[in-house]
Amino acid sequence: MKNTLLIIGLSLLAFGCRPAEGTLFSWGNTDVRYEQDECPEALTQQAFRYSAWKGEKMFAQAVFYAVEDMKNVQLQVEDLVADEGVIPAAAVKAQFVKYVWADDFIEGYRQCGKRIRHEQDSLLVADMVDIAPETDVAAGNCQPVWVTVDVPSDTPAGIYSGELKIKGTGLWSMTLPLQLQVVDEILPEPEDWKFHLDLWQNPYSVARFHGVELWSQEHFDYMRPVMQLLADAGQKVITATIMNRPWNGQTEDPYGSMVTKTKKENGEWEYGYEVFDKWVEFMMSLGIDKQINCYSLIPWSLEFDYLDAATGKMETMKAEPGSLDYKLYWGTFISDFAAHLREKGWFDKTCIAMDERPAEAMKAAFETILSADPEFKVSLAGNWHPEIEEDLYDYCVAFRHPMPEDVLQKRQSQGKVSTYYTCCAERYPNIFTVSPLAEAVWISWHALAKDYDGYLRWAYNHWTADPMKDTRFRTWTAGDCYCIYPEGRSCLRFDRLVEGIQDYEKAVILRERWMAEGNQQKLDALDEALKAFDYKTITDEGAERAVHAAKAVINN
Structure with missing residues (x-):
């Protein structure tokens, strides 16, 4: 070769x-x-x-x-x-x-929990x-x-x-x-990469940092270089919100709703999609156009807001998944939303998305979605739940809660998306500010080794109060909130993540070629290298040795 x-x-x-x-x-x-x-x-x-x-x-x-x-x-x-x-x-x-x-x-594998600065070592990185x-x-x-x-x-x-x-x-x-x-080897353009990258975007952080009005032209101008870096990394998913504060206020800049819900005086509902449409069209113009994940039907607070046309005030109701109020609030919206998406030509690429919640709550949410429109796709990032797997088009499991191999193969044959994620629960592999840089490359090799379609992480640009100088945050290890800086500034860990995704693409291309050629020696060498991309090996040896050995297979 x-x-x-x-x-x-x-x-x-x-x-x-x-x-x-x-x-x-x-x-x-x-x-x-x-x-x-x-x-x-x-x-x-x-x-x-x-x-x-x-x-x-x-x-x-x-x-x-x-x-x-x-x-x-x-x-x-x-x-x-x-x-x-x-x-x-x-x-x-x-x-x-x-x-x-x-x-x-902090001590231990799990890195979630409140950060008290005077109790932890701080360092310049x-x-x-x-x-x-x-x-x-x-x-x-x-x-x-x-x-x-x-x-x-x-x-x-x-x-x-x-x-x-x-x-x-x-x-x-x-x-x-x-x-x-x-020499003559060509990597496809990022929009054609097979790797399913899903880093959650936060447009609200960009508006706050630059002090501009949400969804103004200035806002989109400031977002362009930030989101272009993501498109150039092969990002496949647009992060959208269909309710206010789906994760409460866990980040410096809480998400608002990209759709409006108005309860008219006659009791009927009216919905507005202007912001949602502008956001989706903007991201698609950059080349991020494979999937739209809309969060969420099960917020942490279980509180749902709407505009009461009779009073002109925003109101909030509390409803448990499966309750009559919940079904009426969401069922009516989902039916209208589906019609809007079909009109825009986006329905087939849109998912109602959730992250890990109690199993009964998730089942109730699925029933509400599918009752309103049985063709609507559903996405979940959470632990492995075999009882709901069939209902999920896009299923992302935690690093240490893997999906069984036979289920992965079945889902691939059905054209479904199966990925894995890391967050504050995993000290490694990760892309914290203090993470060893080889771990960012290791992440994509692990996806290849375990037959996942790609990788999800909850935070692309949840910027801290002073993101250019201080990546520390009150709840998680520094850098957990973001891996990109304002105005299109990249960072070492993000670029190494891109490097690993490119390795994944190259390995997939070469493996297909070697299979067609019957080059068993190369296939065996790749399989042997991939054995090192597991939890035990990274725990015992770190990431560098496995990454360098795998690169040697695809680069020789």
Whole structure:
């Protein structure tokens, strides 16, 4: 099999006068979060290689260490040039990694529960990939640099060479050579990836952070770069809310309802879908258009609001799932909602979605949905419940509550979606601010090993009060609430998650090819590598060894 090798040389060149003795600029390791106030040790001192395909994003990390104060430090990348063509500098990004506040893990595997800052260690962690063109670096500080090569799909095969430069006031230009070998393997566009990624979005956080009116043009303008990163990661699901505060106020920015419910003076109901339609159309314009998950019929409080036309006031009623009031409130809405979705052409891709609730409550909700419209799809993220599996089109189970293999195979044959999730209940694998970076890659390999269609996580951008500086939150481990920063700033853990999804896609393509070719040696090697992606192995060894071994199979 032909491979694409990203070959980055590690020689260090200085232009002009020599930098101060001890100043360092070298390639590092993408599995490492470098400490801010320490000179990195044991950096790679020889060329290292990545497997890359056309259409793939490749990530690398360089490290700059200053022995004197450096001002206005800037990065510069060039075109990557080969005899066969050019990869433009616009496809090669070099960005400064910024440090944010985090708290460390609490004792034990489960990480849910109130955080009291003075009782936990707080630390600065390299995470945010900044969009600022320059930065200052204090004496004795380490400044990581995150490099992304977005290989164009039409790149001719060949060996492409260029340079990464760093310069600034008081700093003569220092250079790292970069070389990329491209051959004929093509990764599909993200919207065509098979991996079912479901990271829950929170548009309300964006409006609060930027101080703009909800659903205004300014609001959508600020959301565009944030949600575009998600689309570029292959996201399949739009997170929508059909009631107010489905999860109470557990996040800094509680969800509102994207639909309005009005009880008219004659007792009939009227519904408004203007916000829902604008949100869905916006997300679809970015390429996120496979599924719409609408939350939720079973909120934590079991309180349901509506506008009373007779008084002009918002009213709230409390109703247990299965009660007459519950059935009337939701049954009437679901029938009207289904008609609206059919008119928009969205019905077949829409699910009424819930997360884990008591089994009897979920059964009552299913009955209400299917009584109103038996063709409506239902989604659940929760533990394994064999008694309700048949009712679920989209079923996402907890990491340590796996779905039986025979059920997975049956669901795949039925065209249903079967995924898994992690949250604060799992110390690992996860994408907390302090999680080892290889775990973000491990997540998708686990999906492949266990035959899941993909992965769900509850929080893409539930930003904290000061998300650019402090990822700590009052209830969960730092970073549990979000894995992306405002204005389209990515982070190390999100990019490594994308890397793992790309690995999943490559492995699926290669496995199908090897099966068609009868290449049993390759198939056996892949199967053997996948055995390491389980709870016991990650507990005993961590994520790095399994990830590197699996990558070796698909990259050789």
